[in-house]
Amino acid sequence: VYVEDLKVSNMSASAGGTKESPGKNVRQKSGLNRSILDQGWYSFFQMLSYKLERGGGKLIKVNPKNTSRTCPRCGLVSAENRKSQATFACIGCGYRSNADEVGAINVLRAGRAQLACAMSGAVRPLSAGTRRDPLQH
Structure with a gap:
């Protein structure tokens, strides 16, 4: 089973800021943090x-x-591919799909590459969906 190695502590960091630079949307962020921490992801992954x-x-x-920014068809990585939370539209090749589906495809590919490298003894896992600049070959 392949999953994203999410850093829950980073995701649930405080938005309070400082006196000099107060945070924005602190109340909303506090509610989101509570929801993230209530899920018990660490325990879930341990049991899984x-x-x-x-x-x-x-x-x-x-x-x-x-x-969630990598096109599963052409491999282009761009923040512009993901203009909304739900929709993925590649600016390179025009591929369109649900953003969660694209993320799942990329996690599956990266996980398979990581597993293949671990089994073959390769030093560094391949990056799923990496597209190199053709002018730099």
Whole structure:
């Protein structure tokens, strides 16, 4: 099973700011933080990993960087690909889909690449959806 290795502590950091530079939307952020922490993600992933290993499976955590900004068709990584929370539209090739579906495809690919590298003994896992500039070859 492939999942994003989300940093819950970073996601639930305070928005309070300082006296000199007060935070914005502190009350809303406080509610979001409470919801994030109430989910008990750490415990969930611990139990999921345990159950998978008991059944012969494995939990693989994938770096979440750009999983929702990478086009699964052409590999272009751009913040412009994700103009709304729900919609993905690649500015390179025109591919359109639900943003969660695109994220899931990219997590699956990155997880498979990570697993393949671990099994082959490769030093560094491949980045899913990475597209290099053709002029720099």
